[in-house]
Amino acid sequence: MRGIPNSNYPAFNEASERLRQAGHDTYNPAEKNEHQASDASYKEQIGKHVIELMDCDAIAVLPAWSKSEGAKLEVSLALAMGKDVYAFYVNRPKSQMLEKIDNLKAITRFEAINERAK
Secondary structure, X not given: OOOOHHHHHHHHXXXXXXXXXXXXXXXXXXXXXXXXXXXXOHHHHHHHHXXXXXXXXXXXXXXXXXXXXXXHHHHHHHHHOOOEEEEEOOOOOHHHOEEEOOOOOOOOHHHHHHHHHO
């Protein structure tokens, strides 16, 4: 969310609303951050989100999630805990807005840098 206009809150809020309308319970980090003091550090925020992740059954990621350090951390933790990871598609009908990401491998930052160097 850092470095994106409005911290990408509109996309998080839209995804959360659509998922709730489809009957899913959601934890939306954008809703939690909007109510925190503006001086809350990234480490404090991600720490709180990681705790919430522990109680989730699965996670849904927005497009371009792999460019976000926070999202990559959340995906890695979800995989380590045996949780499913779903891609969220805003322009699809409710029955198709989530697509399970199979064969997802959590990679370290070192592996990603080495892959880019090839």
